[in-house]
Amino acid sequence: MRWGIGLALLFAAPLLQAAELKDLRVWDGPDSTRVVFDISAASRPTVFTLANPDRVVVDLSGLDAASIKRASRALPKGFVKQIRSGPRDDGIRVVLDVTGSVDAKSFELAPNEEYGHRVVVDLVRNSAASPGDSETAAPVPAPAAVPPAASTSGGTRLQDKPIVVAIDAGHGGEDPGARGASGLQEKDVSLSIARKLALLINTQPNMRAVLTRDGDYYVGLRQRVEIARKHQADMFVSVHCNAFTKREMQGTAVYVLSDRGVTNEQARWLANKENAADLVGGVELHGKDNDLAAVLIDLSQSATMEASFDIGSRILRSMGQVNNLQKSDVQQAAFVVLKAPDIPSVLVETAFITNPHEEKLLASEDYQGKLAASIFTGVKGYFQTYRPKQQLVEVSPRFTKVATKAAQD
Numbered sequence: 011m012r013w014g015i016g017l018a019l020l021f022a023a024p025l026l027q028a029a030e031l032k033d034l035r036v037w038d039g040p041d042s043t044r045v046v047f048d049i050s051a052a053s054r055p056t057v058f059t060l061a062n063p064d065r066v067v068v069d070l071s072g073l074d075a076a077s078i079k080r081a082s083r084a085l086p087k088g089f090v091k092q093i094r095s096g097p098r099d100d101g102i103r104v105v106l107d108v109t110g111s112v113d114a115k116s117f118e119l120a121p122n123e124e125y126g127h128r129v130v131v132d133l134v135r136n137s138a139a140s141p142g143d144s145e146t147a148a149p150v151p152a153p154a155a156v157p158p159a160a161s162t163s164g165g166t167r168l169q170d171k172p173i174v175v176a177i178d179a180g181h182g183g184e185d186p187g188a189r190g191a192s193g194l195q196e197k198d199v200s201l202s203i204a205r206k207l208a209l210l211i212n213t214q215p216n217m218r219a220v221l222t223r224d225g226d227y228y229v230g231l232r233q234r235v236e237i238a239r240k241h242q243a244d245m246f247v248s249v250h251c252n253a254f255t256k257r258e259m260q261g262t263a264v265y266v267l268s269d270r271g272v273t274n275e276q277a278r279w280l281a282n283k284e285n286a287a288d289l290v291g292g293v294e295l296h297g298k299d300n301d302l303a304a305v306l307i308d309l310s311q312s313a314t315m316e317a318s319f320d321i322g323s324r325i326l327r328s329m330g331q332v333n334n335l336q337k338s339d340v341q342q343a344a345f346v347v348l349k350a351p352d353i354p355s356v357l358v359e360t361a362f363i364t365n366p367h368e369e370k371l372l373a374s375e376d377y378q379g380k381l382a383a384s385i386f387t388g389v390k391g392y393f394q395t396y397r398p399k400q401q402l403v404e405v406s407p408r409f410t411k412v413a414t415k416a417a418q419d
């Protein structure tokens with residue numbers, strides 16, 4: 011028997027081909043640059059940084075050195091100014107020449123519908139960089155120079171604080187979202203509609219739009235919520251395209267957060283699809299964030315949910331003027347991006363990218379504009395009825411957002 015196994019191994023060994031580097035992509039975001047290695051089999055990278063000059067070294071063992079030429083085809087972007095590569099031991103070494111001191115974090119991704127095995131290296135500016143290296147070296151004011159009442163600045167700012175609407179273009183970068191039969195990608199459609207919606211909002215004297223992403227790069231789902239909170243957003247609107255295995259499925263749907271689980275199967279399927287995006291955000295999102303998520307879910311079962319339903323139904327009504335509705339009521343699902351406890355949040359599935367007719371519509375600038383305008387009508391209608399009380403003058407540390415049934419402006 012032992013002999014038999016040995017023989018089998020002997021014959022199996024030559025069949026094991028060296029894995030190949032299939033592609034190398036660089037995505038540039040405002041705060042980080044992501045380098046993605048597509049490889050034909052899982053490989054654990056060794057990543058380290060070197061200074062003078064600043065560079066990041068990525069060793070991929072077990073890769074066929076002949077596939078190295080694919081590395082040289084990638085275009086440098088963001089922090090990466092040059093890409094060099096060469097054979098190394100039993101694999102490949104790729105050297106990323108970078109524009110300054112960076113921190114490099116790497117993780118592996120398993121195959122999905124779009125890509126095979128990947129090694130991802132995220133480059134973030136090193137905040138402990140030497141003085142003169144970047145704007146982070148600005149002098150820090152002495153503690154005494156900071157007035158003790160600094161925490162009340164939010165109160166004073168409130169007087170003329172415009173209404174802030176956070177607009178979240180779904181997916182981006184390494185995460186394309188859903189894809190239509192003709193190759194249209196959800197990440198591109200969602201960004202285009204989001205930008206059009208932002209333009210409309212910014213035409214209002216008292217309204218300001220904040221885009222959670224404004225380019226083709228990935229932003230973690232919780233990070234999107236963080237961006238909205240940092241800008242003290244009064245509303246969060248996430249823009250997506252729907253997808254399903256059946257091509258006939260069509261129409262617009264609007265979602266708010268479900269408070270307890272997901273009630274229907276399609277909503278569960280959809281929530282899995284949208285939330286799965288965060289797998290590309292890296293391994294560290296798991297674990298500690300789950301506790302936070304649990305707290306946020308509890309907190310969100312309050313006035314914020316009421317407001318979310320209100321906004322959602324207004325948006326649904328106005329979108330019904332430009333497209334069929336998949337569901338005539340606001341739906342609920344456990345979308346991570348809707349979990350801000352204090353910001354009314356909705357997720358709009360504009361149309362089905364997997365439906366050939368709707369895919370054609372989604373690809374058209376004109377129709378994207380109509381979708382953006384109809385979302386805007388719903389958003390504006392909400393604030394015309396319930397707008398944040400802007401005449402708050404008193405500076406109170408116990409500040410809570412007050413929504414009044416004010417007259418229209």
Ligand SMILES: [Zn+2]
Pocket residue numbers: 180181187188196250251284
């Ligand atoms: Zn999506």
